[in-house]
Amino acid sequence: MLLLYLVLLVLNSAITLAVPPKFEGSDLQKQYLVTDIPGLYENIPEDKIPLMFAGQLPIFPDTNTSYFFWKFSDPKKTEYNHNRTIFWFNGGPGCSSMDGALLELGPFRVNPNLKIIYNEGSWHHAADVVFVDQPPGTGFSTTDGEHYLSDLDQVRDYYLVFMKKFFEIFPSDANNEIYLAGESYAGQYIPYVADGILTRNKNLTSEEKPYDLRAVMIGNGWISPNEQSLSYLPFCYDNGLITSANPQFSNILQKAEECQKIVDKIDSNWNDIEVHGYEVDTGVCEGILSDILSATTQDDKCINMYDFRLTDSSPACGMHWPLELKYVTPFLHQDEVMHDLNLQTLVRWHECTGRVGNKFRARHSVPAVHLLPRLTEQIQVLLFNGDKDIICNSMGTLNFLKKLEWGGNKGFGPPDLEEKYDWIFDGSNSGYIKSARNMTFVNVYNSSHMVPYDVPKVSRSLIDLATGNFDKNETAYITYPLGTKREVAPLKEVANLTETTTSPTSPSSTLSPSSSSTSTAETKGKNEPTSNRITRIIQLLVILVILWGIYALYASYRSRPSSIIKKRNVSNSTTGTKKKNVQWADQLRRFEDELDDFVPSDSKSGFLTRTFNKLSSVVGRDSSRGNYAPASSHFTDDIELQGLNDARIDDFIIGSDDEEEEGEEEGEEEEQEQEVEEEQPLSQESEGTKKSLIDEPSDK
Template sequence: MPSFLWAALAALIVAVDPVAGYVAEHKITSLPNYNDDKPINFDQYAGHLALPSTGQRMFYWLVEAETNPDTAPIALWLNGGPGCSSLVGFFTENGPFVVASDLSVKRNPYAWNRHMNMVYLDSPAGVGFSKPLLNASDYNNDVTTARIFEFLGVFFDAYPTYQKRPFYVTGESYNGMYIPYLVHQMVAKPKPTINLAGFAIGNAYTDTHIDGKAYYDWIYSHALISLETYTALKTHCQDDISECSDGTKQCSPECHAALHESKVSSDIGHLNEYYIYGDVCLLNSTKQTQSFTYHRVRPSVRGNIGPCADVFTQAYLRLPQVQQAVHVTDGLVAWSECNDDVSRVFTGSASALDKYPLILSKGLKVLIYSGDADSNTNFIGSERWLTSEGLKLPVVSKWKSWFGPDKQLAGYTQGYQGLNYSTVKGAGHMVPATRPLHGLYLIECFIHGQDVCDKELQYPVDRLEYVSGLVDSVESQHVTPAEWLALVLPLVVAVGAVTWYAWWKRVLVLGKKTLPSTKGSIN
């Protein structure tokens, strides 16, 4: 059909049904700089949905499931901050695309939309592409999550096909606050159009006191500070260490001296606190995104993007043709990963633990997970607020290891009354970015069930192990014949060469022993 007829049809749909018109208007027909051998095999939609109560225009990006999109469940993804765009998660964690150093777009083989529809939301207004910047009084957990709930009502009206599907809320970091606040509102005043099934939170910042105190225990246990500094912290700051650190309590000079020493001696300015085993990005400015020749961009599990994926993402999302493609059309936006103006004025809460009793009484599926290489919001804090210092949840299944589809030990898990808790071995704050295969397996087993994961779903190779030559670790991952040939052929050639050399040498030795000597011959 000619393009002008498509435009006329879209205008007619909007005139008849403005809500249904969002689907027609927001469909992404082309993604700039897409350069991957695998074609885009799913529909995607992006744009603004207006909130009836305030007129705020909330930006979302919906990607349909690669398989069975008409029946697959749907999940919302939220990044934290507070004040950070969920497009960070879209392009650097679990979305279907990654941006390379030349600003070309590649596929992410570990994308979460393999078997579920995913919607990414910039929240609150003023963050990412959502508009406008609000008054300081609007930036708090109650207002922010109330407007996310309102957005969900508008979204499910615009896309009624998802109304009966199981719906999950997912996110990480400050979503340890956002998601309990949001889900508490959803179960207290349920909407018939939203079939809430559960939620999952990674490295959940949930209680400022408990999580803040755990930071110092974690950095000592991972050799970032000395025993002397840790002892001084425990002696002089005691149980108030979190409040002393964030300035909400006036503490002794000795405590502040110990806190200062912990920062200086751990050299946190050169450390990736969110993934201590990972590199930091050495680029100074997004202006350098066109000339990376001096910067060593090393291969990683998500392509040749190194530790600077967020820098490349920012440069890509500021391109005029990209904003036009995702229907940000009312002026070029200087998109940023996080809006510091929002973060500075955001009034946080001390804890979200009071939201859990009502939530856990509703029988929802709940997963709390922790990448164990994150110092900032770590597993020590999560385990404490789940148990002795917080919710005091009874254990219903004891601590045990869990394994990924590559048959490698992927972490540990324990069942509590009302929820499951899992660690992800070797993962940082952003689990899908740092242990993508195991993060994918964890969320798909949570959504679809263990039997479906193990018996029906296939998984990509874990490049962390595959490129190291640990071929046994990928036995169950359906490695292609070409990949096996690339692994095995050099080995066969090497063994053949050694065998031939040994045979040739043996022939020479035997020849010297069996051939008659000609010395002293009369001929």
């Protein structure tokens, strides 16, 4: 039985054994290549492992300003996905795009063991996706303390510098179709960055090429702040979250009336180019939501403002959500993860950085809603909302769209003529759509403030809506699971097709079904992760070493000394049960969070790891992972991060109770010697044992 177990263990090891993706790019690209991450080869199928690049890209070295990015690419390029790049923004301001990467649309989620698992709805199968931490100081991005940004035009300018330097590292990506996507406060970032790209394209130098920006995709966007806040009371009322019988209802209604006056004043001066304080000051209107949450709190439980189907402890009201954040935070705190992501400046990751948000007030920038009309003149604008979100709800989005004029008309048309279509994805009604003159609104059913978190596969099909990859009839837009609408030829088979790229400055007048544009494609087969003969030989050698190690351990187990406890041949003697005393002395390496909320735990060592450690007398794990861009050995003073404690050893001591009876047994030996001629002597061996073993710290 033991032999069968060992054989199965070896077979499992051989199946899960993998090598980093083979990549033959430039030396500069290899500095950012990600070759490992906890759980990658253990939990991710080999054919699902993406080609990854990550690191802190310096944009202004003199101020220590860098933007951290994590790029995911599907090695199996097809006609459908080979020439697209999506840049993803999370909001805040000051919230990290690692939320998007590890909680929403990236290829990975994090499990309770602080290892990645596969996300079936990852967007990287439809396009390369680049998650960027910005503005400076957000997430893993860095800057000196005096260089936090405060306005949206600065965000635009910094991001264009990042894109320039990013395309210097990945020059072929500069020829891709570009999509800007994000959520929440990204509703302010994205229109500004998109407008900056389009303006750049009109003012190129002789050495510059235009960026092929095709569309922006904004989810639950904070686009027109005061208009959004004005929707809180009617939205909550319509969804039964508050009633007129609530004792605080009249007070909330009075505050909503004050907000309405501010919105009316904004509307009356809509075309002013001057930035008015009453428009950028959102304090009065934002207070409506706080009052609603307070008025509906019961037994210290309040509504989750990001998903009203849920509750949270008061006054958090959603700040502890999503629940998986408790895994993402300690996962990104791990030293090995920071090394895997090629961090040159080690910083302690926070989902949202308060210093960035406090500095960023946007008092000198008009709200991004003013930029949408001119964006629709050149690109598609797709706005989508999860229908269970309160803070950036669908009613608020529709309210400002009704009043917004673009393409020569206001809104989607008169209410009696406004067209509304079902959105059918994979045969199910997943939402509804309104679309006109390059502006599309999508209400996504059964989803929250973070749509890809709740419905990842459905959310990925939003890309189809933005690119025209859908069918349409009199009542519905119809999209399909990835790759099922039509057969998609592998990239090598379409490499010789004639380029028929649509100009980004001349989009169709409305969202309409179309085939993906085809273009002459570079054959990137050499960049695909493969296993050649040498790799297979190395794998075979590793398996042989594993077999040898298992055999050595088994032989050691069979040959270990045994203790035969002497029994007294006395009729009235009793045999007591021997118990072992176990003492633990844990010394774990930990980070100290500034909020004392999450503490990472070391990953649990497997059977094979312990086997090799036993044979080689090595305790712990080498922290070096991969050969690219090793991180510095110190932490910067201006970023909150404690030093690391290198102690990682558990002392495991077993003390035997047999020693307590040693004296008693010696006294009985004299009595037994008198009977030696009458009785067969009993064999005696070692009486008590005391062992000191060293083992690795275990995970929960």
